[in-house]
Amino acid sequence: MWIYEKKLQYPAWVEGGDLNIAKLLFAQYGGPDSELSAGIRYLTQRTTMPIPQAKAILTDIGTEELAHWEIIGTLIHKIIEKATPKQLEEAGIGPHYIQHGKDLYPHDAAGVPWTAAYIQALGDPITNLHEDMAAEQKARTTYEHLIQSTNDKGVIETLSFLRQREVVHFQRFGEALRLVQEYLDRKMYY
């Protein structure tokens, strides 16, 4: 189960003025390597992990990703909150406004809705952990592209934090992969 805490993991603040970044931030809200995909991917793969360390790391990183999803949502909300429909249109998110108003909706930067097809679950812990490590690198790259695309100091600071988390997650998944591999090797020989 999960318990909601009335706080963010990181104080998402926005300087303001760069409405254009809102459309692009949707890449991490509902794109293939978004925080949503990450959370669902890891929480989906938990049940076939053979060792305690791997069950724990998928549970805990999966949970952290949902907190990151909330941070991205908060950034977008803060950026579009006071914009007029005309300004939203000029910033390229007119179509989003027409269909969703100022609600957040899980689609990517181009408006393509989120789909479970973005994630994989093969029932093989080695295969799944490789997928997870690749996903972390793809998310890191996406954050770098986003950071390059705005001058908003608040957005950059928050995205830099999230980028750094992908690096740490990659590291932890790598360790889990090694532990699972060692476990499977032992099982084979003894």
Add this chain to the structure above:
Amino acid sequence: MKISKDRLELLKEIMALDFSLIELNLYLDTHPEDEKALMVFKQYSCKSRELKEKYENQFGPLTASNGANREWKWIEDPWPWEIDYEMGGR
């Protein structure tokens, strides 16, 4: 939504502390035998509980299970996405 300076400072302190706890939690998941990390985790988790109690007494619940005081404070604004965190991250 603006909140008082005291409240924002304490909230950010809790956020930073809880983040360190998550970081240590993930590390301990793959290094459960690291006693030094476990010690730090225990210290931070103590401090976090202390600060949360202080925050909740002054400003309202962080979780619904602590939502009942004399009145049901849980529903009170602001929610995390509404708070003006001001510049400077933490």
